[in-house]
Structure formats: C-alpha cells, structure tokens
Amino acid sequence: MSKLTYPIAGLIPANLPNSPLKNGHFSATKPTQGGADDLNRYICLQCDCEFTATQNAKYCSAKCRQKAYRKRHSQTTIRSCSNCLKDFYPSHASQVYCSSACNNAAYRRRRAGIVLVFASIAGIDQLTADDILERTGIKPARRVVEAAGYRWNVTGWELMR
Ligand SMILES: [Zn+2]
Numbered sequence: 678m679s680k681l682t683y684p685i686a687g688l689i690p691a692n693l694p695n696s697p698l699k700n701g702h703f704s705a706t707k708p709t710q711g712g713a714d715d716l717n718r719y720i721c722l723q724c725d726c727e728f729t730a731t732q733n734a735k736y737c738s739a740k741c742r743q744k745a746y747r748k749r750h751s752q753t754t755i756r757s758c759s760n761c762l763k764d765f766y767p768s769h770a771s772q773v774y775c776s777s778a779c780n781n782a783a784y785r786r787r788r789a790g791i792v793l794v795f796a797s798i799a800g801i802d803q804l805t806a807d808d809i810l811e812r813t814g815i816k817p818a819r820r821v822v823e824a825a826g827y828r829w830n831v832t833g834w835e836l837m838r
C-alpha cells in the first residue's frame with residue numbers, strides 16, 4: 678500500500694473527525710485555531726513520513742528528532758578504547774575508555790609505571806616506592822615523574838627529552 682498524499686494541506690479541513698491533519702502520524706503540531714491554512718507539508722528526514730507543521734520542520738516528532746540526533750552524534754564521536762582498542766560510543770566528550778574495567782586496568786598500569794619510574798628517579802626500590810604511593814596517592818609521585826620529563830604514552834611512561 679502506498680502512502681496517501683495530499684497535494685495542498687490547505688485543502689484538507691482540519692475540523693473533521695477523520696482529518697489527516699489531526700492524525701498523529703501526519704501532523705507534527707495540532708492545527709492552529711484558524712484552521713489548516715498556514716500548515717505546510719514536510720517529509721520527516723528520519724522516518725520518511727509526511728507531516729504538516731506551521732513552520733519549517735525536519736522531523737515529524739520529538740522521537741524522530743532524538744533518533745536522528747543520536748545517529749548523527751554516535752557517528753561523529755565513535756572512538757576506540759585507549760585500553761582494549763575496541764570501538765565504543767562515549768557518553769561524554771572526555772571518555773577514553775569503553776568501560777570502568779578498562780578504566781581501572783589503565784589506571785593500574787599507569788600506577789605500576791609510575792612506581793617503576795619514581796623508584797628509579799628517587800633511587801629507592803620498587804616496594805618502597807609502591808609503599809609511598811599507597812600512603813600519598815598517585816599524584817605526588819606523578820608530579821615528580823612528570824617534572825623529570827616523563828610523559829604517559831598509552832602503554833608506559835616515556836622520557837621526552
Ligand atoms: Zn518521523
């Protein structure tokens with residue numbers, strides 16, 4: 678069955694009980710008080726249905742607008758996880774790991790890397806360095822490591838000099 682088409686929306690009386698202008702599928706907005714004269718016909722960019730609206734519109738409904746937004750959004754922001762390299766859709770702009778498991782794994786690796794480099798800079802063994810990080814948190818040691826010219830490079834700390 679092909680979709681019904683109406684050459685001019687203004688020809689359809691909006692006050693009839695079975696008017697397509699009152700049908701939720703065809704009408705984006707309720708016909709205005711003055712009738713259907715100022716309604717224009719559009720094709721929804723998301724579901725291809727025909728609908729009417731009083732002003733320029735791209736989608737028949739909020740649902741279709743959201744669907745289209747999500748599609749556009751996910752296409753432009755798909756990225757690969759910095760830990761497992763799988764593609765994922767980030768829920769916010771700064772998300773670099775696909776999951777909290779990958780986030781934790783990366784944190785542990787970075788921490789282990791800091792222990793290693795921090796120990797060599799401070800001239801102490803790794804157990805002592807690990808102990809210090811346990812007590813002070815990762816940040817002070819990280820500052821020492823970065824001040825010495827090391828930068829985190831996904832898999833390890835590299836000396837950038
Ligand atoms: Zn639609």
Ligand SMILES: [Zn+2]
Pocket residue numbers: 758759760761762763774775776779
């Ligand atoms: Zn991952």
